[in-house]
Amino acid sequence: MAIISVNENENTVPVYRRYWGTQARYAMTYVLITLCALLLLNIYSTRVSQRLFHQAKKTAMIEKCLIAASDIRELEVISTTTVTDAVAQLASLKVISTTTDGMAPLDSTKVSRLIVTDQAGVIIYDSYGPNAGRYAMLPEVVQALSTDAHARFGNEVFTWRYHDGTMQSHAAVPVVAYGTIVGCVYMMETDTALGGLIQSLQRTLLQITLILEVTLILFSLAFSNTFSRRIRQIMASMRIIQQGDYTHKVSLSGHDELTFLGDEFNDLTERLQTSEQKRRRFVSDASHELKTPLASIKLLTDSILQNDMDMDTVREFVSDIGNEADRLNRTTGKLLSLTRVDGQLTEECEIIYMSPTIERVVRMLSVIAAENGITIETDLLEDSPVLFEDDLYQVAFNLVENGIKYNTPGGKLTVTLRRNEDTAELIVADTGVGIPADMLSHIFERFYRVDKARSRATGGSGLGLAIVRAIIQRNRGEISVTSEVGRGTTFTVSFPVFDTEVDAT
Amino acid sequence: MKKLFAALLVFATLAVFSACRYSGMQDPVSFYYPRREIAYGNADGVIGTETREAAGHKDDLRYLLAVYLQGPLDETLYSPFPAGCRLLSVSTAGDTIAITLDSRFASLHDLDLSIACASLAKTCLTLSGAQSVHIESTPAENDSANAVNIILSRNSVLLEEAVVTVPVGDPTE
Numbered sequence: 001m002a003i004i005s006v007n008e009n010e011n012t013v014p015v016y017r018r019y020w021g022t023q024a025r026y027a028m029t030y031v032l033i034t035l036c037a038l039l040l041l042n043i044y045s046t047r048v049s050q051r052l053f054h055q056a057k058k059t060a061m062i063e064k065c066l067i068a069a070s071d072i073r074e075l076e077v078i079s080t081t082t083v084t085d086a087v088a089q090l091a092s093l094k095v096i097s098t099t100t101d102g103m104a105p106l107d108s109t110k111v112s113r114l115i116v117t118d119q120a121g122v123i124i125y126d127s128y129g130p131n132a133g134r135y136a137m138l139p140e141v142v143q144a145l146s147t148d149a150h151a152r153f154g155n156e157v158f159t160w161r162y163h164d165g166t167m168q169s170h171a172a173v174p175v176v177a178y179g180t181i182v183g184c185v186y187m188m189e190t191d192t193a194l195g196g197l198i199q200s201l202q203r204t205l206l207q208i209t210l211i212l213e214v215t216l217i218l219f220s221l222a223f224s225n226t227f228s229r230r231i232r233q234i235m236a237s238m239r240i241i242q243q244g245d246y247t248h249k250v251s252l253s254g255h256d257e258l259t260f261l262g263d264e265f266n267d268l269t270e271r272l273q274t275s276e277q278k279r280r281r282f283v284s285d286a287s288h289e290l291k292t293p294l295a296s297i298k299l300l301t302d303s304i305l306q307n308d309m310d311m312d313t314v315r316e317f318v319s320d321i322g323n324e325a326d327r328l329n330r331t332t333g334k335l336l337s338l339t340r341v342d343g344q345l346t347e348e349c350e351i352i353y354m355s356p357t358i359e360r361v362v363r364m365l366s367v368i369a370a371e372n373g374i375t376i377e378t379d380l381l382e383d384s385p386v387l388f389e390d391d392l393y394q395v396a397f398n399l400v401e402n403g404i405k406y407n408t409p410g411g412k413l414t415v416t417l418r419r420n421e422d423t424a425e426l427i428v429a430d431t432g433v434g435i436p437a438d439m440l441s442h443i444f445e446r447f448y449r450v451d452k453a454r455s456r457a458t459g460g461s462g463l464g465l466a467i468v469r470a471i472i473q474r475n476r477g478e479i480s481v482t483s484e485v486g487r488g489t490t491f492t493v494s495f496p497v498f499d500t501e502v503d504a505t
Numbered sequence: 506m507k508k509l510f511a512a513l514l515v516f517a518t519l520a521v522f523s524a525c526r527y528s529g530m531q532d533p534v535s536f537y538y539p540r541r542e543i544a545y546g547n548a549d550g551v552i553g554t555e556t557r558e559a560a561g562h563k564d565d566l567r568y569l570l571a572v573y574l575q576g577p578l579d580e581t582l583y584s585p586f587p588a589g590c591r592l593l594s595v596s597t598a599g600d601t602i603a604i605t606l607d608s609r610f611a612s613l614h615d616l617d618l619s620i621a622c623a624s625l626a627k628t629c630l631t632l633s634g635a636q637s638v639h640i641e642s643t644p645a646e647n648d649s650a651n652a653v654n655i656i657l658s659r660n661s662v663l664l665e666e667a668v669v670t671v672p673v674g675d676p677t678e
Contacts, residue, residue, distance in 0.1 A: 121619045123663065135623050135662045139543045142551045145616045159545045170545075 026227060030220035031213070038209045049201050050162065053194060058158040061171035061187060065156075069175045069185045072116060078175075078183060080132050083116045083125040115186040116175075121145055124183065136186065144172035144184045154181050167195035230258045234265060246273035285447035289331050289462065293324040300324070334463040337394075338446070338470060351498045354392060354417055354424060355380040361396040362415060365404060373409045376400070379416040384424035386495040391471045396426065398464040399491050403430035406451075406489070424497050429490040435483040443481065444469040468493075532559035536573050537627040538582035539620050552624055555579040567595045569632055570604065573625075585621035587612055600636035601656075602629050611644035611653050618653065626657035 068090060075082045116125040121141055123134045143157045154174025161168045168190050175183040230252055237250040246269055252262035300317045303309075309317070362376055369376050386392065396415075403413040411431040418425040435443060435450050442448045447462035472479050476496055483489040533556045540553040555577050562568040570592050576584035587609040594605040604625070613621055626638040642653040 120615045131663065134660065135619050135657070137550050137552060137620065137623050137662050139545050139550050142616065142620070143543050161545075 024224070026224040027217075027220045030224070031217050034216045034220075035213055038212055042205050042209050045205055046202055050198060053167070053198060054160055057160060057167070057169050057189075057191070057194065058171070061169050061189065062156055062158055062173065065171045065173040065185045065187050068114065068116075068187070069173050069183075072175050072183065072185065073177045078116075078118065078124060080124055087114060087116075087125065087127065113188040115141070115184075117141055117145075117184045117186070119145060119181050119183055121184070136184075138170075138172075138186060140170045140172035141184050141186050144174050144186070145181060147181065153179070154184070162195060162198060165192065165195045165199040167191045167198065227258075230254075230262075234258070234262060237265065241269055241272070246276055282446060285462075286335060289447055290328065293328045293331075296324045297321050331463070334467060338463055338467050352386065352392070353383050354386055354426065355383040357392045358396050358415060358417065358426070361393060361400055364397070365400050368401075369404050369413065372404060372407065374404055374407045374411050374413055376413045376415065379414070382417050382419040382424075384417070384419050384497045386424050386497060391475055392495075395468050395471050395493060396428075398468045399426075399428040399493070402464060403428050403432070403489075406430065407432040411488075419497070420494070422497060423494040426493045426495075427490060428493075429488060431488040434485040434487055435481075435489055436485055437483075440481060440483060444479075532561065532563040533557070534559045534563060534569060535628070535631050536577065537624045537631070538577045538579075539585050539624055541581055541583050551620070552627060553579070553582050555582060566597075566602070566629070566633055567592065570595060570629070573628055585613075585617065585624050586610065597633070597635065601639055602633055602635045602637070603639040604629065604641070606640065606642040606653075608643060608645040608648065610640075610642035611650050612648065613653075614650065622653075622655055622657060623662045627662065630659055 068087070071086045071090060072078060072083060075086060112127070114125070114127040115123060115131075115136055115138075117123050117136050121136050123131045123136050125132065126134075140157045140159060144154050147154060153176045156174075157170070157172045159170045168188065170186070170188050172184055172186040174181045175185060233252060234250055237248055240248045249266050249269065250262040252259045300321045304314055304317050358378065358380055362378055366376060400413065400415060407413060407430045413431075414427075414429045416425075416427040416429075418427060433451070439450050443450065444465050446466040448466075449462045469479055472493060472495075478494050480492045481489065482492075535554050536557055537552050537554050539551055543551055544553075557572065557578070559565075559569060574584075574586055574590055574592055576586075586606075590609040591607045592604065593607055594603070596603045610621070622640055625640060629635065629638045637656055637658040639656045640653060644650040644652060
């Protein structure tokens, strides 16, 4: 986990002091999972191998005991002498590896002990020494001689213990003659060869496990380091951008989620950069637009105060001050309007027919048009249901108002509604001064004026078309303009049509 | 939470110490009985032990044997003696303890007799410090069983010849 330290007194930019938290967590998780898996594999392998050895040893030992028991059962008299002879015969045939004196094993890696008891567990023969007459209360012997409903003729018993490279096996079988238990054969082997094999197997498995684990630790460290390094790159870029360098880009190789995150981050940065540029330009333009009337007001008031003027001149100056104040008021009003619509998509629309709203706009502006000697013609037959009434009113008002302002005396303004397959079109065409081709691409920018002197004279703020475009974008529409200098300008606005039942009023 | 845990830990520790002090016996003695479940790899093989309180009778072998014949308190052990088996006499001659049991003991035979004798002998040798035990029992007149007349020394019982190690695999297979 990266630790973020913020010192508010000195610097408000977060300082990332440590980044290795995520790296360590990933590495540790990976190592722990693999360690558990390897340990389980190790234990399982060891258990399986021991079980295999156990099974093999059990079969061999029980078989030897059964052979000895079979020979003893054939004896006419079971005594120390007769049993000793029988065991010697078995040893000579190498069925069992023991010595009659019990002191020296034949095979140094496989020491055997053979005990034969009677049915009471009293020792008749012991290859280890003169133990005849002792009670062999060994668990295997007792188990072999025990009888119950399930084991009427005793039990075949095998146990083994493995410790430190030595495997000790014990087996006991009852000697059954004529349906009666007459004794027990017990055998013990200490096998260092097989024990060594098991020990070697365990050691090898452990070594493989350790090597694998070390490899995995190194691999996980490298992997987590690579992972966290890319995160560090992103965080470093964030710091740079926080400090104001919006041109900085994150450069991550690969095709994974982090690369995608880096790309998204770069997109975000670009948008931030664009937004920041717009904001600066807007502030600059707005300041300029607000400053101009204020400067005029200041100049006029200074003139009134500093010069002796007649009353008519003063009245004229005060009137100019009032006009500048009106312009200031209009500009701030439009700025507020632009701020409200800017960048917001319409979520809920009241769907209306267009023509009543257009007619209302034309009615509203017909007086101004008449004052300027401009004729307004309307062709609103192909009506369609479109968007929210207030938005349509604002768009139509600004376009018709512009058509009147920038028209020539005696000119004409035509307002037309047209229907395409999926869109409705509002066309506002004037016969005015027109716009030069190189300025057409700028007319929707805020505070942009084609003819600044004329615009100010007509009370234009340079925000009308910017507001129109913002409203149209908000309503998923489009606007286009064609113009010819000296012949006029045509604005074409298209909106998506909502073919549904609406209140025509 | 930590305080609660600490309090519980202290309480548990005190409880354990109290239990230990409470279980302290006066004159503890060891009685040997066969195990119900045969254990492999133990030093004492098929015969287990339980500690009982002599309560002032530590040197009273007759009393201790009478208690012993009543059977174990530990449920993992069982009494190898026939129900109602009684001690008739106990005497010490030199390093040998002579024990006479009633006719019920003589009804035991083969492995059961061996286990009973081994358990009794081990108990007597541990209690008294003698070197051998002479066990006698005469069957009832109408019983066809043989009389018991066995002498067991400290070396008479072979319990476990192997070094105690960790058992591997299923020992009952």
